[in-house]
Amino acid sequence: MSRNRSVNRWVALAFGLVLLAVGCAGDGEGGTGAETASPGPEAAETPAETPDETPAETPAAQDSGPVTFFSTQLAPVEESEKVRNTILAGFPGEVDFVGADNYGAWVDRITAEAEAGEGTIDLLGGLHGDFVSLGTERLTDVSDLMSELSDRGFSEDYVELANLGTDTPYYIPWMQATYIVVANKQALEHLPDGADVEALTYEQYAEWAANIFDATGQAKVGFPAGEDGLLPRFFQGYLLPAFTGGVVTTFGESDAAWEWMRGIWEHTHPQSVGFGFMQDPLLSEEVWVAWDHVARLKNALEQRPDDFVAVPAPAGPEGRAFMPVVAGLAIPATAPSPQGAQDLIAYMAELETQATTLREVGFFPVVEGDLPEDLSAGIQLEADAVRMQTEAEDALPSLLPIGLGDAGGDFNKIFADTFTRIILNGEEIGPVLERQAEALQALMEETGASCWQPDPPSDGPCQVG
């Protein structure tokens, strides 16, 4: 009897739930239709802010609906909100800014649209390396736009990079960044005698790490050696050129650089192999001194500008090597509204938009003009460090690889593997370098890439030294 009653109760409850489910599903489907019909709330917000502003100026952007802007850069929630609400606020058309959490998601979507022969995305934002791996056949030739914008004063190197190894440009430079060092002020008292924190050498940097370790008993220097970290760029753009003056041509002579790395690793935070973005361990004070990409240090500087200093990367025997990185804007071959995308690119390349970009998200302008002066304390620290690094007497710019095509990932892997074998596995430096030099040479032959700065120019494939 009681079993019967309990069964009845089950049945009643279940019926209730199913009814609820059916009812809601009905509502839901109605909602779906409404959502697909209108472009969504993000787009709805944008025109509300700029209702009557110059609709006549760019009729194309107005006519063709919202421009869908898909970007690997500025995807984190705070940055993308700033893009939508501030940076894009002055653009007369509607823009749907969509962030991709990683390169894989970005490239998969673009590939799918290319293969289907029709797409939703009008504008792509990505690092130079993202476009290199994507390849030119999925992108539109933007030479007309590039010559239209030639008065903006893009650096020649960046225009050359935008060709992606061909004769015509496939993206327009958007913004640039680099890597610097950020230190907690508590670490400053442990600096080696006579060291200037704004002009450190690699030797002093290693000594600093050792001093902190001796004084606190903790390894408080950190590197972004995790899966999401950018450590290979440290070897390509900083350590190796600073010690040897080159990257590819001097790879075989980089023993001293790797010896240095092995030395500092003893006083490096053991969690480094898990670190992706150094701002988090800096804020939690697990780490006091860290090298990373400015965008990955920005939150620490923004949140506690009084507790941190931002300084140039150290210098080696050959100079203060540093790597400028550039992000670009490209139009996919399947863009439904290429004119809207072109208008948006032109808007993004205006000096005022570029200044807003620096103020809001800490990426630097690629066009000619003075930096804005009303920067927040954190961004100002970052800007000063970048300026010191670029204008240092011993500055040694070390460019992103040019001409590797879609083998940019393999290039990074060679450096990551060298690090793993020498530092993490403790293998002997000489034999490892010999093996990795062979791999590097094979990559150069395969891609036919000639040497790029700081290696001296070469006829034919760059020769590994």
Add this chain to the structure above:
Amino acid sequence: MSGESSARMRTILLHAGAVAMALWILVPIYFITAAAFSTQEAVFGYPKPLVPQISTGTLEFFLGASGVLPSFRRSVVVAFVTLGLAVAIGTPAGYALARFRFRGSDTFRLLIVSTRAFPIVILSIPLAVTFIRFGIDDSSFGLALMHTALALPFTVLVTSSVFAGISEELEEAAMTLGCNRLTAFRKVVLPLALPGLAAAAIFTWIISWNEVFAASILTLRNRTLPAQVLAALTQSPLPFQFAGGFVLLAPALVVIFVIRKYLFSLWGRVSR
């Protein structure tokens, strides 16, 4: 005397085990919740106070960010459409597997399970291409179709074991008393099976709610909550990751809490 003390010992061990298991689940949930309701500075602070200073700043920023609330709504819609489709298609299939012996029924069963053997990662680009060509990409309905395909093996196998647990004699008895197969199903089998079916349906709902991979590749501007969280938070600072984690966790907890009785009934049947 010794029997009594060993019984007590067993009780203590049992309770200790239960407490340990509960803590295993609750401590991370507590930390996520506490961090989600802390100020950004407090998230990095150490040592942490047991009762944090409550601040909803990060959570409000995350919920107020463009696309988060619509994606929340979309997730609910997709999950309910998936539930409806999966139950409508899966229940008849489950009934057939439980009641009828037909040629190839074992192969059919294997085939259903094998759809889950394909890693969806390798299917991602062809899937997206197909969806774009059919014009159903970036829509809640299209995604619900995909989620239905992912949930069906589960629905079919569970409903078939639910039906298998209901005695066939009852159905035959109903048929001798004037029912045909359809009315016997409606009047006798269905009421008995409903709790199990409801549990299977709600589990389908949760499968869809949690699914992120297909959602990421098949939507662009109309993302579901997990896809939105992944896109917006993978590279975001820790405080926002905690806020996003809490927003994902809370509804699932509420659903599980509401349906826990049905889940137990489902497990009871399956293990029979």
